[in-house]
Amino acid sequence: MNRKWIFSCTLFVFTCPFPSLTSAELNAVTSEDDKLHQLEETLFHITKREYPEFSTLVGDHQFDDKLESYSRESIDRRVEVYIELLKAVNNLNFKALTRPRRRDADILKSYLQTYINGYKWKDYGALSPMTPLSNMLIQPVWVPAGNYYKMDDYEKYLSRLAAIPGQIRDVTKLMQDAVDRETTLYKKSLAKFSQDSIDDLLAMYSFPIRDVVDFTELTDAQKSDVQNRSHFHLENMRRAYKDLSHFIENVYKPSTRRTEGLYGLKNGTEYYHACLMYHLGYRVTAKEIHRVGLQEVELIHGKMKEVMRELDFDGDLSSFYAYLRSREPNRTADDILNSYKSIITERINPTLPQIFRSVKIPPVRVQGVDKPGLMAYYGYNTFFINVRNPEEQQSHTMLAIAMHETNPGHHFQLNYIANEKIPEYRRKLKKYHLYSVPFREPTYTAYSEGWALYAEYLGEELGLYEDPHERFGRLTMEMFRACRLVVDTGIHAFGMNHSEAVEYMKKYTDISYTHIETEIDRYITWPGQSCAYKMGELKMRALRKKAEEVLGSRFDERDFHHRVLAAGPMPLDFLDDIIDEWLEEYETQSTLNKASSILYKDGVLLLFVFICFYYLL
Numbered sequence: 001m002n003r004k005w006i007f008s009c010t011l012f013v014f015t016c017p018f019p020s021l022t023s024a025e026l027n028a029v030t031s032e033d034d035k036l037h038q039l040e041e042t043l044f045h046i047t048k049r050e051y052p053e054f055s056t057l058v059g060d061h062q063f064d065d066k067l068e069s070y071s072r073e074s075i076d077r078r079v080e081v082y083i084e085l086l087k088a089v090n091n092l093n094f095k096a097l098t099r100p101r102r103r104d105a106d107i108l109k110s111y112l113q114t115y116i117n118g119y120k121w122k123d124y125g126a127l128s129p130m131t132p133l134s135n136m137l138i139q140p141v142w143v144p145a146g147n148y149y150k151m152d153d154y155e156k157y158l159s160r161l162a163a164i165p166g167q168i169r170d171v172t173k174l175m176q177d178a179v180d181r182e183t184t185l186y187k188k189s190l191a192k193f194s195q196d197s198i199d200d201l202l203a204m205y206s207f208p209i210r211d212v213v214d215f216t217e218l219t220d221a222q223k224s225d226v227q228n229r230s231h232f233h234l235e236n237m238r239r240a241y242k243d244l245s246h247f248i249e250n251v252y253k254p255s256t257r258r259t260e261g262l263y264g265l266k267n268g269t270e271y272y273h274a275c276l277m278y279h280l281g282y283r284v285t286a287k288e289i290h291r292v293g294l295q296e297v298e299l300i301h302g303k304m305k306e307v308m309r310e311l312d313f314d315g316d317l318s319s320f321y322a323y324l325r326s327r328e329p330n331r332t333a334d335d336i337l338n339s340y341k342s343i344i345t346e347r348i349n350p351t352l353p354q355i356f357r358s359v360k361i362p363p364v365r366v367q368g369v370d371k372p373g374l375m376a377y378y379g380y381n382t383f384f385i386n387v388r389n390p391e392e393q394q395s396h397t398m399l400a401i402a403m404h405e406t407n408p409g410h411h412f413q414l415n416y417i418a419n420e421k422i423p424e425y426r427r428k429l430k431k432y433h434l435y436s437v438p439f440r441e442p443t444y445t446a447y448s449e450g451w452a453l454y455a456e457y458l459g460e461e462l463g464l465y466e467d468p469h470e471r472f473g474r475l476t477m478e479m480f481r482a483c484r485l486v487v488d489t490g491i492h493a494f495g496m497n498h499s500e501a502v503e504y505m506k507k508y509t510d511i512s513y514t515h516i517e518t519e520i521d522r523y524i525t526w527p528g529q530s531c532a533y534k535m536g537e538l539k540m541r542a543l544r545k546k547a548e549e550v551l552g553s554r555f556d557e558r559d560f561h562h563r564v565l566a567a568g569p570m571p572l573d574f575l576d577d578i579i580d581e582w583l584e585e586y587e588t589q590s591t592l593n594k595a596s597s598i599l600y601k602d603g604v605l606l607l608f609v610f611i612c613f614y615y616l617l
């Protein structure tokens with residue numbers, strides 16, 4: 001197992017495809033284009049240098065002995081670096097670039113500007129890294145991505161272990177600052193530490209020493225040296241985590257903010273709007289999102305009632321949900337995983353060529369998760385499904401969930417761009433540390449999540465939701481994302497409290513109580529993130545409608561999908577330009593069937609997926 005794992009990591013390093021520096025069609029503008037390319041590369045290098053754990057995750061091991069700094073100085077330094085880089089981008093001669101590269105330059109500007117604008121909010125969420133969701137200090141996912149062959153690799157790993165207590169002390173200082181400035185999190189957004197969770201954490205850190213050391217090139221003397229020294233560091237780490245836990249319990253927790261929503265903080269509503277802007281990539285008010293949410297909930301509710309009539313069901317939504325639950329067979333976790341596997345391979349995959357050109361995507365793994373938490377998520381080429389309570393799984397929502405997380409949703413989207421010319425910094429986005437939003441590098445949430453929700457909708461066009469129950473299941477999932485618009489904005493901008501939010505979600509959706517709790521806590525912890533799904537999907541559907549209107553019978557959705565996907569992650573307002581450009585090409589009768597095919601080479605695609613952190617439902 002471990003050996004296999006080491007090999008796949010090696011493969012990774014050697015097959016790492018760097019974007020090519022020159023390209024025939026760009027010869028005319030080589031010098032400006034080269035400069036832009038260099039700036040894009042520089043940004044990616046800076047990202048890896050500033051976030052060394054991320055560098056390890058993307059298979060670049062040059063910073064394997066370093067850790068991310070959580071000091072105040074590092075915050076200021078990063079902004080300075082980005083300001084310098086932005087100056088250089090602004091100095092480019094934009095006129096000398098082709099339209100796609102000019103757009104790339106604009107996206108690069110927007111990326112840097114997002115972080116620079118976010119600096120205004122450096123005293124808010126950025127001061128409180130200890131949220132339970134995707135946090136490198138409590139989920140050190142970089143550990144298994146490291147190199148563990150030679151003594152030198154182990155020296156680097158030991159340097160990292162030695163540095164963790166300092167990292168934890170810096171985090172504590174930041175959190176103390178949040179207490180002093182009254183910009184703390186709500187109590188439910190705090191990671192909980194117990195004796196057991198610290199033990200689990202240290203077990204994760206000791207993985208390369210405990211489980212991998214036997215497969216290395218180390219001599220026996222070196223092995224015991226590594227073991228001995230790591231033991232020393234792990235004990236220091238235990239003390240540091242205990243101190244942090246003590247600080248959280250005794251200092252931070254008593255000072256957590258009183259309101260679930262950001263509105264309770266100084267300038268909280270403005271802060272929330274900055275979070276929305278961060279996740280959506282275009283400017284829209286909380287009020288507008290709330291209005292769209294209420295409208296969508298009404299619309300979807302209407303469609304649900306139609307399905308209920310179709311089934312001659314005489315009753316309200318909650319009694320229909322109860323009826324659906326009563327139809328569920330008694331299933332084991334394995335039954336559930338097998339159902340998902342057959343949905344993906346037998347039902348979804350064969351239909352994809354109808355709406356995409358040249359579809360060759362590596363298979364997705366399906367894996368059960370047996371612990372409390374999110375219902376389903378995707379990452380590392382794997383679709384994770386929570387099977388802790390198999391009776392909570394609903395047959396009628398499975399197809400929609402599978403389409404969202406796998407094909408043509410996240411798994412498909414991430415693999416589709418394998419051979420596209422997309423700068424590495426956008427191909428390999430750093431998906432964790434959302435606690436710091438909007439003072440953070442962009443993750444383009446609406447682009448990825450909007451697409452995944454649009455993918456659920458595509459099942460309708462493909463005729464995949466055959467049975468009315470399943471069609472209803474899709475509407476349930478859509479309803480769930482529409483409710484988020486109401487609830488996320490309700491909590492953060494309009495004073496909705498936790499129990500009101502739970503009530504609202506229960507009224508329209510059929511998510512089990514434990515999952516709703518997790519959901520609401522997530523909206524509280526990641527303000528605005530949950531709005532990206534429905535808002536992103538609406539934007540994509542609006543662009544599609546526009547293209548259909550302009551092209552009429554010439555509209556081919558395979559081309560539309562290619563344009564949206566091949567462009568890679570970006571702020572949604574750039575998608576307008578991409579679609580406009582495509583429509584203009586039609587006007588000038590340019591060739592359209594150049595959509596590149598996706599060639600899957602073993603190992604290469606693995607890279608693209610491995611680097612991506614989790615995508616949630």
Ligand SMILES: *[C@@H]1O[C@H](CO)[C@@H](O)[C@H](O)[C@H]1NC(C)=O
Pocket residue numbers: 224225228229
């Ligand atoms: C482990 O390290 C300590 C101090 O660094 C040293 O005193 C001890 O002899 C070492 N033990 C082994 C087995 O190497």
Ligand SMILES: *[C@@H]1O[C@H](CO)[C@@H](O)[C@H](O)[C@H]1NC(C)=O
Pocket residue numbers: 120121266267
């Ligand atoms: C908060 O609002 C006040 C008054 O409008 C303003 O002076 C201050 O700069 C704002 N702070 C932030 C972080 O926006």
Ligand SMILES: *[C@@H]1O[C@H](CO)[C@@H](O)[C@H](O)[C@H]1NC(C)=O
Pocket residue numbers: 330331
């Ligand atoms: C479901 O099946 C399991 C074993 O297969 C059984 O123990 C359990 O009682 C069943 N539950 C119901 C509600 O039928």
Ligand SMILES: *[C@@H]1O[C@H](CO)[C@@H](O)[C@H](O)[C@H]1NC(C)=O
Pocket residue numbers: 497498499500
């Ligand atoms: C939430 O708001 C409702 C309605 O305003 C109120 O009745 C309830 O007491 C509140 N719950 C909490 C826990 O504050």
